[in-house]
Amino acid sequence: MKRIGYVSAALLASALSSMAYAEIDARAIAFNCWNCHTESSLDAKSSIPSLKSLSAQQLRQALLDFKYDKKPATLMPRLAKGYSDAELAAVAEYLSRY
Ligand code: HEC
Known part of the structure; x- marks a missing residue:
């Protein structure tokens, strides 16, 4: 009985982790990008380029x-x-x- 409980817990854990991968939180990732690529990236003196003018395709290819x-x-x-x-x-x- 204990053994069955352990196996179903493991199955549940793996199901939950694959669900987490299926749903990508793009907004949460973007917050990481905005730590560096801020409005000040538009400043010509910044060494971090602005992402403002790039299309989805250009961003994806660069990444x-x-x-x-x-x-x-x-x-x-x-x-x-x-x-x-x-x-x-x-x-x-x-x-x-x-
Ligand atoms: C710690 C600072 C930092 C973070 C965080 C960061 N970047 Fe960058 N990014 C840079 C720097 C510096 C460059 C210039 C290239 C280099 O030296 O790596 C750059 C360059 C780029 C470029 C190329 C732009 C161009 O015009 O050539 C893209 C696209 C980009 N980053 C996207 C992203 C995305 C998307 C994220 C979030 C997943 C992100 N960056 C997170 C610092 C950062």
């Missing part, structure tokens, strides 16, 4: 290029590697609307 080391950079490759391709596409779509 994938960072992730797969196709675009040399200091910080973004390390950051992009922390997200799945689907998460990068979702945040690109979200950011393109701001």
Whole structure:
């Protein structure tokens, strides 16, 4: 009985974690981006580029290029590697609307 309880708890835990992956919270990811890519990024003196004028496609491509080391950079490759391709596409779509 105890054993069955343990197995169903494990199944429930794995079901819950796959649900968490299925639902990507693009807004939560975007808050991380906005720590650096703020309004002041529009300032010509800032070394952090503005994301304002980029389309969803341009953002997505830049993020994938960072992730797969196709675009040399200091910080973004390390950051992009922390997200799945689907998460990068979702945040690109979200950011393109701001
Ligand atoms: C800790 C600061 C920091 C955070 C957080 C950050 N970025 Fe960046 N981002 C940079 C810097 C610095 C660059 C310039 C490239 C480099 O050296 O990495 C950059 C460049 C970019 C570029 C290229 C823009 C262009 O015109 O070439 C994109 C797109 C981008 N970031 C998107 C994002 C997204 C999306 C997030 C959130 C998932 C994010 N960044 C989070 C600092 C940051």
